[in-house]
Amino acid sequence: MKPTYMLTALMLAVAAAAFAQDPSGDEIIRRMEDNQTFSSAYMEGRMIIADRFGERTVTFEMYAEGEERFLIEFTSRDEQGQRILRREDNLYLYYPDAREVIRIQGAALRDSLFGSDLSYEDMTGGRGILDDYTAERIGRSTVRGRDVWEVRLDARTTNVPYPQQIYFVDVDDYVLIESHQFARNGRKLKETEMLEIREQDGYRFPAHMRITDVTRRSSGTEMVFDRIDTGISIPASTFSLEELSW
Amino acid sequence: MKLHRIALRNVFRNGRRSVLSLTAVAVAAMSITLLFSVLAGIQDDVRHNSWNFDSGEVRIRHGMYDEYEYLNPVQYMVDDHESLVTALLDMDEVEAVSPRVSIAGVTIQNSREIASFGMGFDLERERDFQDLSSLVASGRLPEAGRNEAIVGFRLARELGIEIGDSFTVLTQTRARASNAFTLDVVGLADFPLGALSSSAYILPLDRAQHFVRSQGGVTELLVKGGGRDTEGLQAAIEERFATLGRDELNATPWTVASGGYAYLQMAGPIYSMFALVFFVLGSTVIINTTMMTVHERTREIGTLSALGMKGRDLVRLFFTEGAVLGLAGSALGVLIGAAIALVLGRVGIDFGTSMELIDMDISNVLYPAVNAGTLVFVFAYSSVIATAASFLPSRRAAKLSPVDALRG
Structure with a gap:
């Protein structure tokens, strides 16, 4: 073999090896989710909602089990006693003044939560991302000084709030740094920026983020988790409908 | 001849x-x-x-409410409305005053959101303002202090409810927080306006104030004079605002406020x-x-x-x-x-x-x-x-x- 051919073959082999080392879109998302999905957790946090009329803070406690069970109880004065329960694909709201629990389905899941930039769906998450989206790594760039993978997520079904999303995931520790959500026609709907990443119990997860609904005149909603206890024991009844209205 | x-x-x-x-x-x-x-x-x-359902002859609101009406700015209320009502009724030009709390809300049924419009009325005072009994198609008017409502008959049909049933409304409070409340249906109303029969219900003012956490405020006061001099009535009310130091309020004549x-x-x-x-x-x-x-x-x-x-x-x-x-x-x-x-x-x-x-x-x-x-x-x-x-x-x-x- 001539040296020129050998060199070309070597370069191709190196390039292929380098390419093979880059994780796939699925792999990036899976590792990112591993970072921020706890078997169980108790969290205390606050939402700082800013709009043209000023700023207000909503505080809450949250119990989570796996990817599909959440109970959020609001503790701020104006929302005292209100609860949101997510069980599998169902979302329920409890208000002390209402005699019945409100079940949120379909398009209502995309309604704003307390006038914030988050929807009910955003707040309670839901199933794993790869159940609902196909993931494709589309590039590598820098976001706020961090080296990130760009992963495009395309919805597998219409039963998701955003037909397309782009995630910017840290190359080194697979933490989500930023994400953009788009409508079917390509119009940007929301932006989520992670302002603080916390490391705890072997997990690295966003502890302070800003969500901005770019379709409305808003300066964004900040979500801060002040306390996170992972791996705690949560009674099964915590996620029951009966317990919700107690 | x-x-x-x-x-x-x-x-x-x-x-x-x-x-x-x-x-x-x-x-x-x-x-x-x-x-x-x-x-x-x-x-x-x-x-x-x-005059009865929209603007009165003159409508009194917080100035900021008027400015941002399209955003349902419930935080801008008329505070201390009782003393204001007393002051207005002392005026020769004023015949009746109706304090109201408006509740824009939705009722969620399965995956449907049914919009509704709640009108919190001071049922005692409303007697001097209009004859509410003429609206009652069946049942009765709600009573103060009770979580009761008389519902536009077409809205009731849309919600699938009858007298004796209840319905739950999701709305916004004065603090721009969210709240939901349940009302018992005690009557069906046939409003003169079809649009109201399809979307509106009347509940007692005190309960409406509680549900939107109004802290004693009301959304608006509707005022009726004799109808002979609406501009004069508006001017007299504005003079009274100045005397009372209520510069945050707007008095708008129906000729400006009413779509009608x-x-x-x-x-x-x-x-x-x-x-x-x-x-x-x-x-x-x-x-x-x-x-x-x-x-x-x-x-x-x-x-x-x-x-x-x-x-x-x-x-x-x-x-x-x-x-x-x-x-x-x-x-x-x-x-x-x-x-x-x-x-x-x-x-x-x-x-x-x-x-x-x-x-x-x-x-x-x-x-x-x-x-x-x-x-x-x-x-x-x-x-x-x-x-x-x-x-x-x-x-x-x-x-x-x-x-x-x-x-x-």
Whole structure:
């Protein structure tokens, strides 16, 4: 073999090896989710909602089990006693003044939560991302000084709030740094920026983020988790409908 | 024989012709009378609905609420409304005040969101403002202190609820937080506006204040004066604000606040066009009939000329005949029109559900209103047109030579 051919073959082999080392879109998302999905957790946090009329803070406690069970109880004065329960694909709201629990389905899941930039769906998450989206790594760039993978997520079904999303995931520790959500026609709907990443119990997860609904005149909603206890024991009844209205 | 006697005899001599002329004039006068009664009814209706459900004669709100109304800015309320109501009722110009809390909300059923509009009324005070019992189609009005509501009957149908059931509404509080509450249905309301029957419910003011955590505030105060001087009422209220140091409040006359008034302003020229078309058509019928009658009698004019009646007397004769028929026809038409309008004013003209599709303060059932001034105007107008219409052909006929007139 001539040296020129050998060199070309070597370069191709190196390039292929380098390419093979880059994780796939699925792999990036899976590792990112591993970072921020706890078997169980108790969290205390606050939402700082800013709009043209000023700023207000909503505080809450949250119990989570796996990817599909959440109970959020609001503790701020104006929302005292209100609860949101997510069980599998169902979302329920409890208000002390209402005699019945409100079940949120379909398009209502995309309604704003307390006038914030988050929807009910955003707040309670839901199933794993790869159940609902196909993931494709589309590039590598820098976001706020961090080296990130760009992963495009395309919805597998219409039963998701955003037909397309782009995630910017840290190359080194697979933490989500930023994400953009788009409508079917390509119009940007929301932006989520992670302002603080916390490391705890072997997990690295966003502890302070800003969500901005770019379709409305808003300066964004900040979500801060002040306390996170992972791996705690949560009674099964915590996620029951009966317990919700107690 | 005096001319007016001959004229009267002529009217009765050819009864069929006279009845035809009289009927034509009467039908035109009746149509115009009815049209004016319906238009007056629409104006009364729009004002009534605007005053009771939308703007009052003057509406008092927080200035910022007015500015950001499209964003449902419930945080901007009228605080300490009780002392304000007392101060307003002390004013000579004010007859009644209605404090209200508006609740924009949705009821979620399965995956459907049904929008509704809650009106928190001070049921005791509302008695001086309007007769709420006239809205009750079945059941009763809610009672203060209870989580009860009377629901627009079409909204109830949409929600699938009846008297004895309950419904839950998701809304926003004064702190811009979220809240939901459950109300028992104690009655079904048939609002004069179809749009309200499809979307609105009335609940006690104290419960509405609790649900939106209003901290004693209300969304608005609707004020009624006598309706004679709305701008004067607004000015007097603003003066009172200055005295009370309530500069944050706006007093807006219904002529500015109400969509209904804007509709009247917009529709006024259109109605005037309708009236003009009616007038022209009516006038044409009157002129046509009168002229035909005179032309038909050219030979008779020739005979009278041959017998020595002078041209001026001929004109007076036919003019008097025309005037008699015009006056009688106009009077008859106006009387019949007024009678029909009076009956419809009691029974109403039911437009069914068609008005629901129109976002204006017009009721499904319209009640024509009879106005004495309008009746006098229509009578005078129709009489003048009918009489004047007989003048020109009479004068032309009187100028004919007896020979030409007798040839026809």
